[in-house]
Amino acid sequence: MSRDRTAAATAATAAREAAKLVADRVLWGRVAVQRRVEGPGRVAARPVPVSVAPTGVLGLRREWERAVAEARRLRLPLHPDRPKNWDAVGAVRTVLEHTGRDARVLDAGSSRYSPVLAWLRLYGLRELLGINLEFGRAFRRDGVTYRHGDVTATGLPDANLDAMTCLSVIEHGVALRPFFTEAARVLRPGGVLSVSTDYASDPPDTSGLRAYGVPVRVFGPANLHAMLEIADEVGFDLIGEFNPAHRESPVHWRRMGLRFTFALLGLRRR
Numbered sequence: 001m002s003r004d005r006t007a008a009a010t011a012a013t014a015a016r017e018a019a020k021l022v023a024d025r026v027l028w029g030r031v032a033v034q035r036r037v038e039g040p041g042r043v044a045a046r047p048v049p050v051s052v053a054p055t056g057v058l059g060l061r062r063e064w065e066r067a068v069a070e071a072r073r074l075r076l077p078l079h080p081d082r083p084k085n086w087d088a089v090g091a092v093r094t095v096l097e098h099t100g101r102d103a104r105v106l107d108a109g110s111s112r113y114s115p116v117l118a119w120l121r122l123y124g125l126r127e128l129l130g131i132n133l134e135f136g137r138a139f140r141r142d143g144v145t146y147r148h149g150d151v152t153a154t155g156l157p158d159a160n161l162d163a164m165t166c167l168s169v170i171e172h173g174v175a176l177r178p179f180f181t182e183a184a185r186v187l188r189p190g191g192v193l194s195v196s197t198d199y200a201s202d203p204p205d206t207s208g209l210r211a212y213g214v215p216v217r218v219f220g221p222a223n224l225h226a227m228l229e230i231a232d233e234v235g236f237d238l239i240g241e242f243n244p245a246h247r248e249s250p251v252h253w254r255r256m257g258l259r260f261t262f263a264l265l266g267l268r269r270r
Contacts (some may be wrong), residue, residue, distance in 0.1 A: 023080055024112035028141040031118045032078050035142070038075075043124045046074060050096060052090035054192075054266025055240035057199065058083070061250040076119045078136070083251045085103065085115070085165050087264045091194035092119050094239065094266045095163040098192040101125055103162035108151040109169030116165050117144050152178035159188040168194045168262070170227075173214035177230050184234040187269040193236065198251070199263035201244055209256050218260045231267055239266035 008102045035043070048194050051070040056195060058064060064086040071078055078171050079085045095105055101124045107117050110130030122145055131149025136146035149155065152175055164183055170176065196219045209216035219227075221244040228238060242265065249259040 020112045022175055024141070025119055027077055027113060027115065031121055032142045034075065040124070043122065044101075045056075046123060049076075049089045049093050051238055052086055052093060052264070053237060054094040054097075054194065054230075054232075054264070056090070056264055057242075057244060057246045058086050058250060058262045058264075059246040060248050064250060071115075071119075076122060077115055079115050080113060082101045083262070084168070087196035087262050088119065088195075090264045090266070091116055091167060091196070092123075092163045094121060094192050094194045094226060095120060097167065098190075098239075098268065099162040103127065104160065105129070105163045106131065106154065106155070106156070108159050108164055108183075109165040109172075110146060112146075116166065116167065131134055132260055140190060147161075148208070152198050153181050154182060156185055156186045159191075161186050161191055161194045162188060165194045167194070168198065169196060171197045171219055172212050173217075177226055178238065180227075180230050180234045184236065184269060189269055191269045192239070193231075193267040193269070194264065195267070196262050196264045197224075197247075198253075198260050200230070200260040203247060204258050204260060206256075206258065209258075211256065216256055216258070218258065219263065224263055224265075228265070232263075235270045236267040237270055241251060263267050 018026040025257060040227055051066050051071050065082040067086040067089040068082055069090060079088055103125060107130040109133050120128055121142055126143060128144040130146040134152060135148045138145060164187060170179060181236055200218050201221060203218040203220040206216040206218060246261050249261050251261050252259050
């Protein structure tokens with residue numbers, strides 16, 4: 001890579017990191033203000049989102065638009081990448097429908113701008129943790145802890161969690177069997193796992209593309225079925241049914257020039 005291209009890439013990376021920090025401050029600033037204004041009564045009365053099932057494939061653009069509209073009605077701050085609100089709604093629904101408001105929840109591979117933990121905080125949950133290999137020293141946002149951590153080796157005690165979410169992470173070089181084995185270890189029996197991934201029934205060619213330090217990967221139906229087999233072997237049951245078909249590819253990763261969709265799997269620990 002030439003010196004000019006290296007400098008341009010470094011500047012672009014710095015700009016993305018700065019944008020993450022801004023999004024972090026905006027998100028958690030709104031959460032803190034909203035919790036003070038709403039009070040415990042309104043928190044308890046907020047309905048569980050229902051527009052996205054725990055398991056499914058984003059098949060049409062209007063499906064993520066419906067998820068965005070529902071999040072707005074529920075006064076939940078939106079993910080800046082609008083289609084990502086689709087799997088966030090499904091994940092939060094899975095957690096809320098299968099646990100209590102005192103649940104311990106881990107967002108594995110969490111990002112500063114992801115709304116999952118922020119939304120759960122607005123539903124009154126307090127035992128919330130986000131881990132990511134990118135995080136250095138631990139920090140807190142409105143009572144939520146973020147720290148350095150590996151999704152395949154969290155360091156948490158056995159059966160410590162009621163729920164775990166992992167959205168748009170596993171396609172970025174995560175070893176699937178260690179990931180599901182670790183999730184099964186840290187979740188209590190009856191606990192739930194919500195996982196999403198970039199997906200296409202006919203995956204685009206990603207040869208030579210890299211992001212976040214690893215090759216870009218879009219899962220296909222065979223990858224999803226293999227993943228479900230691993231999940232079953234380590235002790236998970238699927239919530240609902242998985243249909244791999246989708247009519248549109250409503251997700252556009254402009255930086256990579258790729259179009260695809262998302263798959264979401266809700267799993268319950270046996």
